[in-house]
Amino acid sequence: MTMTRRQFLSTSLLCGTAAWLAGSTSGKLLAAGTQGKALGIQLYMVLQAYQSDPMGTLKTLKSIGYSEIEAIVTSTAPSLRDQLKEAGLACPSLHFDSLGIEPGLEAAHVLGTQYFVSSMLPAFMQKMDGKSKGEPTYSLDEAKRTAAFANQIGEKAKQAGLQYAYHNHYREFTDVGGGQTFYDVLLKETDHDLVKFELDCGWVHVGGKNPVDIFKANPGRIPLMHAKDFLPTHAANEHPGAELGRGTLDYKPILAAANQAGLKHCFVEQEGPYTRMNQLDAARVDYAYLRPLR
Numbered sequence: 263m264t265m266t267r268r269q270f271l272s273t274s275l276l277c278g279t280a281a282w283l284a285g286s287t288s289g290k291l292l293a294a295g296t297q298g299k300a301l302g303i304q305l306y307m308v309l310q311a312y313q314s315d316p317m318g319t320l321k322t323l324k325s326i327g328y329s330e331i332e333a334i335v336t337s338t339a340p341s342l343r344d345q346l347k348e349a350g351l352a353c354p355s356l357h358f359d360s361l362g363i364e365p366g367l368e369a370a371h372v373l374g375t376q377y378f379v380s381s382m383l384p385a386f387m388q389k390m391d392g393k394s395k396g397e398p399t400y401s402l403d404e405a406k407r408t409a410a411f412a413n414q415i416g417e418k419a420k421q422a423g424l425q426y427a428y429h430n431h432y433r434e435f436t437d438v439g440g441g442q443t444f445y446d447v448l449l450k451e452t453d454h455d456l457v458k459f460e461l462d463c464g465w466v467h468v469g470g471k472n473p474v475d476i477f478k479a480n481p482g483r484i485p486l487m488h489a490k491d492f493l494p495t496h497a498a499n500e501h502p503g504a505e506l507g508r509g510t511l512d513y514k515p516i517l518a519a520a521n522q523a524g525l526k527h528c529f530v531e532q533e534g535p536y537t538r539m540n541q542l543d544a545a546r547v548d549y550a551y552l553r554p555l556r
Contacts, residue, residue, distance in 0.1 A: 300352065301552060302330030304488065304531035308541045309336070320349035322542055326549050330354055332379075332486075332529040335361055339369035346373075354527055355460075355486060357381040357429070363415060367422045377486060377527075378424040379460055380415065382431065384408055402438040405447035409457075412448065416456025427486055428452075429460040432501075435469030443471075449480060459483055462531070463516055464490025464509075468501055477519035485526040489513060489552060490533065503533030505544050507551035517555055528552075 303323060305312060312319040313336065323331065332355040335342055346353055355377035358366025370378050380386060384398035387408065398404065412428055419426035434445040442450075449459070461484050463473040477484060491509030493502045506513065520528070530548045532541075539547070 300329035300527075301327065301549065302332055302352075302354070302527055302529040303328045303545060303548075304332040304357075304529045305334050306357075307531045308545060309334070311541045316345050317348065319542065320345055320351055323545065324349050324351055326542075326546050327553065328530075328545070328549065330527065330529070332357065332527075332531075333369075333373055333375065335369050335373075339372035343373050355379055355427075355529070359383075359386050363418065367418065367424070370424055371422070376425060377427050377458075377460075378415075378419045378422075379427045379429050379486070380412075381429045383412065383428060384433075387411055397433075400433045400436040400438070400444045402440075402442075402444075402447065405438055405444045406451060408444075409448050409451035412452050412457045416453060420456060425458055425485075426456060427458040427460045429486075429488070430462050430465055430469075432465045432469035435466065435471050443469075445471075445476075449483065454483060458485050460486035460488065461520075462488040462490060463511065463513075464488065464492055464503075464531075464533075467511055468492060473516045474519040477516070477523040477525075481523045484520070484523055487520055487525055487528050488531045489528055489548070490531050492533070501533065502535065505532065505539075505547040505551070506530070508547070513552070514555060 308319055308323065320331075328351070330352045331346065333342060333353050334357050343353075353373045353375055356366065356370045356373060356375045357379050358370070359381050361369055366378065384400070384404065388396075388398050412426070416426040428448060430445060434448070435443045438444050438447060459480070461473060461476060466473045466476060489506060491504045491506050491511050493504045493508075494510050495502060504510075517528075530545065530552070532544050532548065536544060
């Protein structure tokens, strides 16, 4: 059975956290959002294929047309670095949650990344608090606490010569009162230089918001994005992934808004289950959908 992203990160967050506690327009876009930029893929999307055949998977991604990956590190950063070099793939961004902050910073330097990204910061904080079960609370107080912690990570990343970015899921768009969502509070209460954002457009849609509106309202703050889609479903708390162009989102207006807002890198990412095709075939479909939008 394929492990979900949340399950994968939940099993690895606790180990990574120990290190921290010890050390306390439209029509020409994609290829990462601006003209001339490369189109990337989040390694998690092809994790099963990668773990079975690392070099074969990376070379296949290159042959499809991808030229960047966003890293998660499941073995060692040096081995991934060497594999990427052999495959001819760049690595501008790293999700650090499965490693922890200090080991993540070290891995980012090994891989030569620019962006240091948390993929599930509220859950990461919960692990730091010693809570291994239950969902984080997406309240106003927790939004403020998360923003303060994001600023701390941003400062650490800056000192290490990196740029921190916050990646969302759908619960960040929970209403916290006063006409604000959890995500609104993050945008408002984080330092604009220390904390940037990676907008996962699929999860924005699941959360009931429009990615176009968020890009337009926040120029310069969202250098990264995930292009993701979901199948329509009426089942509560079920979000089956779809190949781009086969779900519910139209990426033409999203990419146009992202381009105007200063997007630097776009990474394809698809959630499971992969019932209609395997991960690499899905990656081909996603690339074919996005390529004409450049």
